Amino acid sequence: MKKAVHFGAGNIGRGFIGLLLSKAGYHVTFVDVAAPLVDDINSLKKYNVQIFGRENKIQVDNVSAINSDINLDELLEAIVEADIVTTAIGPNILKFIAPNIAKGLTKRIEKNQTPLNIIACENMVGGSTILKNFVYENLADEIKPKIDKLIGFPDAAVDRIVPAQKNDEKLLVKVEEFSEWDVDSRGLVGERPKINGMTIVDNLSAYIERKLFTVNTGHASIAYLAYQKGIKDISTAMKDNEIVEAARKVWNETGTLLIEKYNFDPKVHWDYVKTAEKRFSNPYLSDEVTRVARGPKRKLSAKDRLVSPATQLIERGKSPQALAKVIAAALKFDFEGDPEAVEIQAYIKENGIEKAVTNFTGIEKDSELYKLILENI
Numbered sequence: 001m002k003k004a005v006h007f008g009a010g011n012i013g014r015g016f017i018g019l020l021l022s023k024a025g026y027h028v029t030f031v032d033v034a035a036p037l038v039d040d041i042n043s044l045k046k047y048n049v050q051i052f053g054r055e056n057k058i059q060v061d062n063v064s065a066i067n068s069d070i071n072l073d074e075l076l077e078a079i080v081e082a083d084i085v086t087t088a089i090g091p092n093i094l095k096f097i098a099p100n101i102a103k104g105l106t107k108r109i110e111k112n113q114t115p116l117n118i119i120a121c122e123n124m125v126g127g128s129t130i131l132k133n134f135v136y137e138n139l140a141d142e143i144k145p146k147i148d149k150l151i152g153f154p155d156a157a158v159d160r161i162v163p164a165q166k167n168d169e170k171l172l173v174k175v176e177e178f179s180e181w182d183v184d185s186r187g188l189v190g191e192r193p194k195i196n197g198m199t200i201v202d203n204l205s206a207y208i209e210r211k212l213f214t215v216n217t218g219h220a221s222i223a224y225l226a227y228q229k230g231i232k233d234i235s236t237a238m239k240d241n242e243i244v245e246a247a248r249k250v251w252n253e254t255g256t257l258l259i260e261k262y263n264f265d266p267k268v269h270w271d272y273v274k275t276a277e278k279r280f281s282n283p284y285l286s287d288e289v290t291r292v293a294r295g296p297k298r299k300l301s302a303k304d305r306l307v308s309p310a311t312q313l314i315e316r317g318k319s320p321q322a323l324a325k326v327i328a329a330a331l332k333f334d335f336e337g338d339p340e341a342v343e344i345q346a347y348i349k350e351n352g353i354e355k356a357v358t359n360f361t362g363i364e365k366d367s368e369l370y371k372l373i374l375e376n377i
Contacts, residue, residue: 001062005075005082007031007097008089009041009065015173016160017088017121019049020181022060024195029078030065031097040170041065047171052284057172068100079104080111084193085118088158091127094120098134106139109146115190117152119183125208128153128187154187157208159215161285176285178275182207206262210269213254215276217305217323221250222280223292224329235286238277247277249322254309260316296333297340302362306330314369321372328376331356353377 004021006013009030021028032038041047042065048057066075079085079101089097101118108116118135120127132153136144160179167174181197184204192200201207219234225246226237237243251273259266279285299305310323331353334345348356354374357363363370 002026002083003078003081004028005031005078005085007085007087008093009034009037010088011162011165011173011175012160013088014047014060014171015049015162015175016158016179017086017181018063019058019060020179020195020197021084021086022062023197024193026083027062027064028060029082030063031068031075031078032065033067033069035067035069038065038067044171047173048169050172050174051177052174052282068097072100072103075100076104076107080108082116083114085116087118087120087122087127087131089122091122091124091130094122094127094131095134098131099138101131102135102138105135105147105151106143109143109150113150115150115152117154117188117190117193119154119156121156121158121181123158126155128155150189152187152189155184155204157182157204157211159211161279163285163287174284176279176282178279180207180211203262206258206264210258210262210264210272212305213258213309214251214273215279217254217309218247218251218273218276219280219292220299220305220330221247221322221326223289224296224326224333226289227293227333227335228329231289233286233288234280234292235283237289238281244277246322246325250326251276253313253318253320253322256318257309257313257316261312290335290337293330293333293335293341294338295340296330296338296344297360300327300330300344300360307361307363310369311363314367319372320369324369324372325376327361327373331360331373331377 002025004026006018006028009032018028030041041063046059046061048059050057066078068075120131158181161176165174179197182199182201182204185200185202222234222237222243225243231237255269255273258264259269300307306323306327310320313320333341335341344360357370357373358365
């Protein structure tokens with residue numbers, strides 16, 4: 001049986017990547033530092049995944065776990081023997097697992113000369129490349145050329161909503177039906193993994209932007225507009241015709257951009273948009289508006305989900321009216337429990353909204369997009 005090492009035994013790790021790896025015929029060894037979770041996996045040797053709204057459960061077999069805090073030798077040996085290594089631990093944790101991966105790879109090249117792909121399945125751009133850089137910081141210089149030849153770090157884009165949850169059944173994870181796992185073919189080494197649910201693509205940036213400008217842009221747009229109306233959660237917001245119509249206008253703008261830029265099949269893309277709208281309407285997956293809207297400083301930055309598609313549309317001679325409205329709403333997000341929102345509102349109070357637009361979005365004063373945003377404010 002093929003062997004997979006997966007860092008992160010939490011709900012996303014078990015309910016998404018671990019599930020797909022197991023169903024593809026891998027024995028999945030989860031790596032985590034949460035002792036009770038590790039103990040439960042090793043005791044039960046299986047767990048269930050359930051799609052929200054369905055009665056039946058999917059049983060995941062052939063699993064085990066390693067506590068990396070106390071069983072380092074076992075982890076290093078697992079990396080030596082692995083056919084694939086994946087992560088779902090959160091972007092900020094990658095640097096903490098890198099030293100152990102480096103130790104495992106150093107041991108591996110002495111015993112196992114078969115190629116190995118290490119894929120960071122995180123909600124971030126270039127996660128595997130970032131992990132690779134952390135790993136290389138912990139490798140001896142003389143080993144790096146050997147690692148270059150045998151170890152691949154293909155970047156990936158992932159998408160599946162796994163809400164915070166408490167279940168009576170041990171290890172049960174409830175997830176949405178939709179999932180997407182795109183892996184960059186250019187970073188792969190050796191034989192391509194055959195995993196149902198993983199799509200190997202030649203232009204990952206297209207799929208990253210498709211997800212960012214559809215799922216993330218849509219989610220943020222709904223949240224910022226809902227906050228202005230005092231609506232507390234996303235599924236309730238999706239019952240508000242005005243918000244839904246505004247979100248559809250945003251999707252029309254970003255969809256036009258994506259189809260033109262990447263030559264996506266229009267029917268396939270608009271089906272993807274409809275799926276996103278359906279996901280946000282699902283009451284089982286609903287999230288608090290303030291949580292989805294959190295971090296407005298990051299979400300308003302030049303390369304993120306709101307300003308980037310708007311700027312690209314301007315460059316193509318189009319007027320992003322709907323996106324400008326959402327950017328204005330994001331600048332008005334004044335939730336006191338969000339440090340970034342507090343920072344933006346303090347800046348506006350001291351310097352005025354005109355300077356705030358340029359300061360937080362990078363949009364030049366008196367440009368077309370700048371004027372559209374101010375009109376909406």
